[in-house]
Amino acid sequence: MDLNNARWRKSTRSGASGGNCVEVADNLPGVVAVRDSKDPSGPALTFAPTAWRAFVARAAGRA
Numbered sequence: 561m562d563l564n565n566a567r568w569r570k571s572t573r574s575g576a577s578g579g580n581c582v583e584v585a586d587n588l589p590g591v592v593a594v595r596d597s598k599d600p601s602g603p604a605l606t607f608a609p610t611a612w613r614a615f616v617a618r619a620a621g622r623a
Contacts, residue, residue, distance in 0.1 A: 561591065561593075561606055563585065563588070563593055563604055565587075565588065566585035566587065566588055566593055566604075567585055567587045568583040568584070568585050568595070568597075568600070569583060569584060569585070570582070570583050570597060571583070571584065581596070581597035581598065582594060582595075582596065582597065583595050583596075583597045583600075585604075586609070586612075590608070590609070591606050591607070591608070591609070592606065592607045592608075592609055592612040593605070593606050593607075594606075594607070
């Protein structure tokens, strides 16, 4: 999967100290990508947008 045009943003839950951070790119058609901000050239997980929304809702206790 080509993630070259991904616009990565840091999770709002990430601390200001730059520690354990997750970055999400949701600007790509049909996919949401997630990566570790400490390893931007490393692997990224990809999800269908509906699966990502379900995960976020469940993690936030809304599902």
